[in-house]
Amino acid sequence: MLSVQTCPGMTEKPDTRILFVSEDMPLYKEENKALLCEKIRNLPEFGGKAEKIYFVSMPEEMPLPRVILVGVGKKEELDAERFRRAAAAAVKAAMEAKEKSPAIFLPDAEERLESETTVKAILEGLVLANYRFDVYKKESELKVLEKIIILAEKAALPRLEKLAAGVEAVCTATHLARTWVSTPSNDKRPEALCDMLEKAAASEGLETRRMGKKELEQLGFGAMLAVAQGSDAGPCLLTLHYNPEKTADKTVALVGKGVTFDSGGLDLKPPAGMEGMKMDMAGAAAVAATAIALARTRPSFRFIAAIPIVENMPSATAYRPGDVFRAYNGKSIEVMNTDAEGRLILADTLAWLADVEKPDLMLDMATLTGACMVALGDEIAGGFTEDSMLAHALAKAGEETFERCWPMPLPKDYKKLLKSELADLRNVSTTRNGGAITAALFLKEFTGETRWAHIDIAGPAYLSKASAYCPVGGSGFGVRLLHQLLTDLEKSGGL
Structure with a gap:
């Protein structure tokens, strides 16, 4: 279910990527991601509020057709459960959009955002939300995601792969x-x-x-x-x-x-x-x-x-x-x-x-x-x-x-x-x-x-x-x- 990959070396090209947005702080180091998040955060209908979802359809010439932005609220309120819930909200949005394998960018603007506690909570939210009990229904309203791609720097791959394997073992x-x-x-x-x-x-x-x-x-x-x-x-x-x-x-x-x-x-x-x-x-x-x-x-x-x-x-x-x-x-x-x-x-x-x-x-x-x-x-x-x-x-x-x-x-x-x-x-x-x-x-x-x-x-x-x-x-x-x-x-x- 969880697949940890590097951005340049992705084995598949997801139609949708997921970014987290705070109400009052940047969550990403990379300039393009930070600028996009800041621009969308300023929209009154979104604002980066906790578990709020905003879809962005990119121009045709862009290699990335759609971005899902999910709010995590204010800086002072950020904790593991807030990220767990936000990750779950992103999965639900992807399921409702009939996605099969979205990719997610983990926050990296501060050291605490890259801590094992925060990353583990995000991974848990992704897996826990990717579940439906519909065996007694003739037709399923939502289909679970086939795969969730975690995008990471090459140096972080071994640590993230081990963490993802442990999370998936327990959450499944x-x-x-x-x-x-x-x-x-x-x-x-x-x-x-x-x-x-x-x-x-x-x-x-x-x-x-x-x-x-x-x-x-x-x-x-x-x-x-x-x-x-x-x-x-x-x-x-x-x-x-x-x-x-x-x-x-x-x-x-x-x-x-x-x-x-x-x-x-x-x-x-x-x-x-x-x-x-x-x-x-x-x-x-x-x-x-x-x-x-x-x-x-x-x-x-x-x-x-x-x-x-x-x-x-x-x-x-x-x-x-x-x-x-x-x-x-x-x-x-x-x-x-x-x-x-x-x-x-x-x-x-x-x-x-x-x-x-x-x-x-x-x-x-x-x-x-x-x-x-x-x-x-x-x-x-x-x-x-x-x-x-x-x-x-x-x-x-x-x-x-x-x-x-x-x-x-x-x-x-x-x-x-x-x-x-x-x-x-x-x-x-x-x-x-x-x-x-x-x-x-x-x-x-x-x-x-x-x-x-x-x-x-x-x-x-x-x-x-x-x-x-x-x-x-x-x-x-x-x-x-x-x-x-x-x-x-x-x-x-x-x-």
Whole structure:
């Protein structure tokens, strides 16, 4: 998708080239580009305002028929996300103009404009925006670009090619997660979703293993099996394994909630609450896609991704409020709400990984609670961990990727809200307040002594309105966040 080329040595001649324009500063050293940008910036209908697009048709004698200028706003407002959004706006404009392979000039007027942070953000915006989920439409409204050419000086080619390859590896994995989340539930029942994820992971060289109902019964996954018993579609636990070429000192475990459709079970959701529940496996999608991105970028640590997949349905065989089940680690759970099913399938998986794999770090990602959406809105995830260094690293990775993850508390005294008179604990709090916190505290009961963080992505996992670089549907949120977090921890020795 991304092709880094030098301007004199281009292997193809694009019909359109893209330039960035600021409201109040030059972004290019080269005189012709700078003059064109300055001239267009002065037009009142454009002005270089953020994400504003202006098309320029060049005279026939010019070798370049059309230029797309995209605004980035004022100098004082320029940051990585501003450039990411501007690059995405340029891609959308090129798609609407039915371009196939536009070329883009990267800003170079100041050192900070050429920094890895800025360039990476631009490349991310280009790839993230070049996506459509239209497999169910007879005719596609927009076609994705076949190629995006990045024009660079010859000396910068090696650095840019490496950066572009890394960005494409992660952002196209984000595309996969989006597609899996947007796929309707009738086409991704547990076995079908397991097939999708396993096939994609195996194609990237990951070792895969899947366990069905019998194997899960033998392992003692009582909580996960309880959720699954209401559906005629059996449960599946998919694991993806990566081992680096050299013996790894550290092991990371990733867990993603995979509820392919959540009706609420016998505690049935209202119709409006069910309509979007195909997205309740967004944690599974993000974790599988992160595993694929990591397989492409080849980290030095070993990792295992474990993805529990079920369907939560009401039926004569469904689990009931008041039932008690025993999880993998032996703890008994009183079910007080069958619509709090995600934490049950995560509980068994976390406990099993902590016991069998003994990872140095365990991260779970899930569309777990509406309470987290109430607290943080639709665009920010909640991060829960008792490890302050990990909390800081998670927040930092969120800022770097703009997949923001806000540190949330895990107060020990709130644990009393999960106390059951009948079992070791109940699956929901005795109060409606603080639901995201008590859900995280519930999960912590199954992590043992493992260093762990829980990421609640209920808000940003699915878009009801298009964002700057994602159409309506699954957002793929979490893939870039997790990859950035693990890359940062690997580099800093923080794993």
